[in-house]
Amino acid sequence: MPTKNKFYWLEGVTEKGTRALLTDENSKFKWLRSQRNRRLLVVINLLGIVLVSLGSYFPVLKTNLNISTETEIVVFSVTAVFVIALTLGAYSFLRVAVRGIADAPDELLDERQIQVRNSSYRYAYFAMANLVLVVFLLFFFGPDLQLFQPEGNDGSYLVIATLFAYASAPSLFIAWRERDI
Amino acid sequence: MSRNPEDPVFNQIEATRTSLGLSRQELADRVGVHYQTIGYLERGEYSPSLVLALRIAQALNKEVSELFSLTERKKGKK
Numbered sequence: 001m002p003t004k005n006k007f008y009w010l011e012g013v014t015e016k017g018t019r020a021l022l023t024d025e026n027s028k029f030k031w032l033r034s035q036r037n038r039r040l041l042v043v044i045n046l047l048g049i050v051l052v053s054l055g056s057y058f059p060v061l062k063t064n065l066n067i068s069t070e071t072e073i074v075v076f077s078v079t080a081v082f083v084i085a086l087t088l089g090a091y092s093f094l095r096v097a098v099r100g101i102a103d104a105p106d107e108l109l110d111e112r113q114i115q116v117r118n119s120s121y122r123y124a125y126f127a128m129a130n131l132v133l134v135v136f137l138l139f140f141f142g143p144d145l146q147l148f149q150p151e152g153n154d155g156s157y158l159v160i161a162t163l164f165a166y167a168s169a170p171s172l173f174i175a176w177r178e179r180d181i
Numbered sequence: 182m183s184r185n186p187e188d189p190v191f192n193q194i195e196a197t198r199t200s201l202g203l204s205r206q207e208l209a210d211r212v213g214v215h216y217q218t219i220g221y222l223e224r225g226e227y228s229p230s231l232v233l234a235l236r237i238a239q240a241l242n243k244e245v246s247e248l249f250s251l252t253e254r255k256k257g258k259k
Contacts, residue, residue, distance in 0.1 A: 023218075097205065108183075109220050110213070110214035110215050110220060110233075111214070111218075111229070111230055111233055112214070112215075112217075112227050113215060113218070115227075159199040179221075179226075181217045181220030181221060181224070
């Protein structure tokens with residue numbers, strides 16, 4: 001008899017998916033869960049977020065590449081899509097590495113995991129509050145940025161990077177702080 | 182990750198568990214927590230709630246006071 005797969009609307013996860021992430025049995029990704037690999041993923045994720053945000057400053061950062069404008073647009077677009085896809089992939093691996101604890105509902109976690117998840121959100125909130133302040137300062141005092149405009153410095157990459165940071169911040173803290181047991 | 186790092190709670194979980202021939206996973210299954218949580222408890226890096234302490238004591242056939250203490254017990258002394 002097929003068991004019902006409950007969907008948690010608040011967390012946006014399914015019961016079966018979360019249970020599969022929480023266990024180490026039959027997991028293809030057990031190797032990801034060592035502290036060394038988790039911390040490596042934290043560095044890759046942070047690097048990805050920084051690279052995506054730099055997309056907003058491409059016209060400022062570019063040097064004499066000696067290529068046509070059309071080629072430049074293609075090179076930039078392909079690079080941007082590649083970096084965003086890479087960051088998205090790294091974020092997916094990060095979720096697996098921390099067993100999806102950051103997005104799991106209370107009833108599927110034990111009391112220590114709930115405590116770890118809650119404290120990671122507390123740290124993430126403080127970190128993001130400061131990061132958003134930096135983003136605001138960049139918008140106001142940095143090079144001119146425009147949102148959703150075909151020309152000029154496209155600030156939407158900064159917005160995408162901020163969204164990545166928001167989504168991954170709790171998992172980043174869990175990945176860094178949890179120990180190998 | 183202790184509730185209050187200044188007041189660690191010492192325990193005899195590992196010694197009792199191994200004397201009963203249980204793995205961390207088996208004890209975790211009995212008390213309904215992740216096996217990592219048992220590891221954190223044994224290393225004194227996490228202090229359990231009262232209900233978890235009671236469940237662990239029940240699973241190991243011990244009294245809570247035999248498993249947990251506010252002062253460190255010498256090895257071999259139960």
